[in-house]
Amino acid sequence: MAHDREILRMIWEGQIAICFQADSEEIVGLQQPENFYLMVSRLSYLPLVTDKVKKYFSRYISHEQQDGNIWFDYNGIPLKLHYPIGVLYDLLYPEEDSVPWYLTIHFSKFPEDVLVKLSTRDLLESYFMSCLKEADVLKHRGQIISSMQKKDHNQLWQGLSNDKFDQFWAINRRLMEANGDQETFKYIPVRFYADEDTYIQKLITPINKNGQKKTVGEMMIEMSTPLKKVVEVRTQGISIHDGANLQWLSEHLSYPDNFLHLFLVYESNI
Amino acid sequence: MADTEDNSITEKDNSKICILLNATGNVPIIKKRKWTVDPNKTVSWIQKFIHQYLKLDANEQIFLYVNQTFAPAPDQIIKNLYECHGTNGKLVLYYCKNQAWG
Structure with missing residues (x-):
C-alpha cells in the first residue's frame, strides 16, 4: 500500500526545464525564431507537452512541413517519443550546470530507422x-x-x-x-x-x-x-x-x- | 529466423530464442509455428518478417501480442520479452491484422 503519499506527490511534481530551439535548416524567411522555454513534468511524454512548442515554431517553417511528424534531438541524438521525459533526461545525463536542457525540434526528416513513430496521442x-x-x-x-x-x-x-x-x-x-x-x-x-x-x-x-x-x-x-x-x-x-x-x-x-x-x-x- | 526443425542450427547456437507464432483473428496461418530468433531482434523485425512471409499488402498491418495480454513496443527486444514472459523455454506470440487485446 502506498502510505508515503507525500513522496508520490514529490515524484509527480518533478520537473525539467527545457529550452526548445528550431532546426535552422527548416526555417523559411530571414528571421530565426527565439528559443521556447518550458517546464515539463518528468513523468510525461514529449508528444503530450509540446503542442504549444509545435504551434510556436510552425509559424516559421514552410507549409509543406507543417503536418510532418515532429521529433526532437539532444546533441544530435534523436529522443524516443515513448520514453518518459525524465528517463530521457537521466539517460542522456546533461551536464549538471547546463540548465535548461537544450533540445532541437524538427518538422521533417523523421529518423524512422531509430525512432518509433508514436507521435500521436x-x-x-x-x-x-x-x-x-x-x-x-x-x-x-x-x-x-x-x-x-x-x-x-x-x-x-x-x-x-x-x-x-x-x-x-x-x-x-x-x-x-x-x-x-x-x-x-x-x-x-x-x-x-x-x-x-x-x-x-x-x-x-x-x-x-x-x-x-x-x-x-x-x-x-x-x-x-x-x-x-x-x-x-x-x-x-x-x-x-x-x-x-x-x-x-x-x-x-x-x-x-x-x-x-x-x-x-x-x-x-x- | 531459422528453422527449428533444422537441428544443426539450433544446437550450434544456444543463444537463440525459441518463439511460437500463433495466428489470431482473420489472419492467414503460418504453418510452421516454432522459430528461433536472435535475442537482440526487435518486435518490429518480427512484424516485418510475418508481413513478408504472408505477402501482405503494404497498407496491411501486423499486430503482435505477448501471451494474449499486451502489445510490446516495436523497439522492444525479444530477449527482454523472453526473460520476463517466456514459458517452458519458449516465448509465445500472437499475431493478427487488427488490434485484439489492445
Missing part, C-alpha cells in the same frame, strides 16, 4: 496502456488491470496527460497494492538502463532467498557480473540508497507506466 495512449498491462502481468498476473473498466483506464491516461495527481492515483493505487494477503508483488516491473541504446528487462523478485524484502544493494549484486560491478542505482534524478527495499521503491518511485526505470552505474575498471 492515440498511439502513445495505446503504448502507455500496454506498459501498464505488462507491469500488471508481472505484479499480479494481470488480474488487477483486466478487472478494471474502460473508464478506469481512461482515467489513468487522462490523469497523466492532464497532470492531475488525484485523478491518476485514485486508480493507480489499486495497481500498486500488493498481492492479496501478501506484502509484495509477484515480480517487480523494472527496466534497467546502462547505455542509451536500449534497456534490459529481467524477472526481479521483491523477496530474497531468506524470505525478506530484497534491498537495492542485493539487486545491485544480482545485476553485477564478475567483470562489471554495479556501484550506483539512479532514478528520478536521484541516487538510490542501497538499503531501500525494492517493493517500496516500486510502489513509490515507478513512473506512471508502472515500471521502475533504473540507471545502473558500473565501476570503471580502467
Whole structure:
C-alpha cells in the first residue's frame, strides 16, 4: 500500500526545464525564431507537452512541413517519443550546470530507422496502456488491470496527460497494492538502463532467498557480473540508497507506466 | 529466423530464442509455428518478417501480442520479452491484422 503519499506527490511534481530551439535548416524567411522555454513534468511524454512548442515554431517553417511528424534531438541524438521525459533526461545525463536542457525540434526528416513513430496521442495512449498491462502481468498476473473498466483506464491516461495527481492515483493505487494477503508483488516491473541504446528487462523478485524484502544493494549484486560491478542505482534524478527495499521503491518511485526505470552505474575498471 | 526443425542450427547456437507464432483473428496461418530468433531482434523485425512471409499488402498491418495480454513496443527486444514472459523455454506470440487485446 502506498502510505508515503507525500513522496508520490514529490515524484509527480518533478520537473525539467527545457529550452526548445528550431532546426535552422527548416526555417523559411530571414528571421530565426527565439528559443521556447518550458517546464515539463518528468513523468510525461514529449508528444503530450509540446503542442504549444509545435504551434510556436510552425509559424516559421514552410507549409509543406507543417503536418510532418515532429521529433526532437539532444546533441544530435534523436529522443524516443515513448520514453518518459525524465528517463530521457537521466539517460542522456546533461551536464549538471547546463540548465535548461537544450533540445532541437524538427518538422521533417523523421529518423524512422531509430525512432518509433508514436507521435500521436492515440498511439502513445495505446503504448502507455500496454506498459501498464505488462507491469500488471508481472505484479499480479494481470488480474488487477483486466478487472478494471474502460473508464478506469481512461482515467489513468487522462490523469497523466492532464497532470492531475488525484485523478491518476485514485486508480493507480489499486495497481500498486500488493498481492492479496501478501506484502509484495509477484515480480517487480523494472527496466534497467546502462547505455542509451536500449534497456534490459529481467524477472526481479521483491523477496530474497531468506524470505525478506530484497534491498537495492542485493539487486545491485544480482545485476553485477564478475567483470562489471554495479556501484550506483539512479532514478528520478536521484541516487538510490542501497538499503531501500525494492517493493517500496516500486510502489513509490515507478513512473506512471508502472515500471521502475533504473540507471545502473558500473565501476570503471580502467 | 531459422528453422527449428533444422537441428544443426539450433544446437550450434544456444543463444537463440525459441518463439511460437500463433495466428489470431482473420489472419492467414503460418504453418510452421516454432522459430528461433536472435535475442537482440526487435518486435518490429518480427512484424516485418510475418508481413513478408504472408505477402501482405503494404497498407496491411501486423499486430503482435505477448501471451494474449499486451502489445510490446516495436523497439522492444525479444530477449527482454523472453526473460520476463517466456514459458517452458519458449516465448509465445500472437499475431493478427487488427488490434485484439489492445
